[in-house]
Amino acid sequence: MTAVRPSLRVEKRLLGAGRVTVIGMDEVGRGAIAGPVAVGVAAVTVDVGRVPQGLADSKLLSAPRRTELVPVVRRWARTAVGMTAAEVVDQQGIVPALGQAGAAALGELVRDGLSLDGAVVVLDGSSDWLSRALPPGLAPTDGPLEVVVRVKADRDCASVAAASVVAKVERDALMVAAHDDAPHYAWASNKGYGSTAHYDGIRAVGAHALHRKSWLHQASAVALDGFDLLSAVG
Incomplete structure (x- = not known):
């Protein structure tokens, strides 16, 4: 571009x-x-x-x-x-x-x-x-x-x-x-945006303190494909 x-x-x-x-x-x-x-x-x-x-x-x-x-x-x-x-x-x-x-x-x-x-x-x-x-x-x-x-x-x-x-x-x-503390979310590459690797990390280990937890509930249901966010984010 x-x-x-x-x-x-x-x-x-x-x-x-x-x-x-x-x-x-x-x-x-x-x-x-x-x-x-x-x-x-x-x-x-x-x-x-x-x-x-x-x-x-x-x-x-x-x-x-x-x-x-x-x-x-x-x-x-x-x-x-x-x-x-x-x-x-x-x-x-x-x-x-x-x-x-x-x-x-x-x-x-x-x-x-x-x-x-x-x-x-x-x-x-x-x-x-x-x-x-x-x-x-x-x-x-x-x-x-x-x-x-x-x-x-x-x-x-x-x-x-x-x-x-x-x-x-x-x-x-x-x-x-922050990626060094939580490499499973691939923040070094996605900078906190909703990439496939980022959602995979949430599926694997749940949410981190840096996550906007209300946004995971509201905006990520399709990307997380039925993952139990209520238990993952407390």
Whole structure:
């Protein structure tokens, strides 16, 4: 698949309209059955340099290329990644979990010295799952944080593509590390998504603490072909 090269057209339009900072935001791991959901952010200002060569939506890049891009992206923009654990996805649902991960990523930027005054978030997708999750401490001094939702922003907007790359690499590294503790799920290759090898591992040994157990009940019945999930996940 040929990667579509993102641009700064949207970011520069927002900066030209008076915003001080544009924060691209994207999620990774929303559809996985194991592991956290991760949200990356990449903040740029009016003095942003040229888009890093080869930057694209993380889904369109090979794993080695994503890894190579991370230090380049971190020099180009101010980045952070927030994560929400699988148990929160089970207890509260995926949308609140996404919001919490996004708030955590923004909080990391703020702790690193970024002001949210005059900032706008460009959020990939068709719905705003961030605003309700923002704690009062993350509000700009002049009112609520502005959030712009844009379908395919991870493909078209360089800041959002950068956010997707840092989130993808960080979450993938976590799942690869978890593979050493639980190799029967093949997380090193599937990163927590529902591959055949992953389902085979659940059949063989049951569910792990990193599994989204409600998702196994609801989404995996066909793939598990009658396996007794009630006993497997407790």
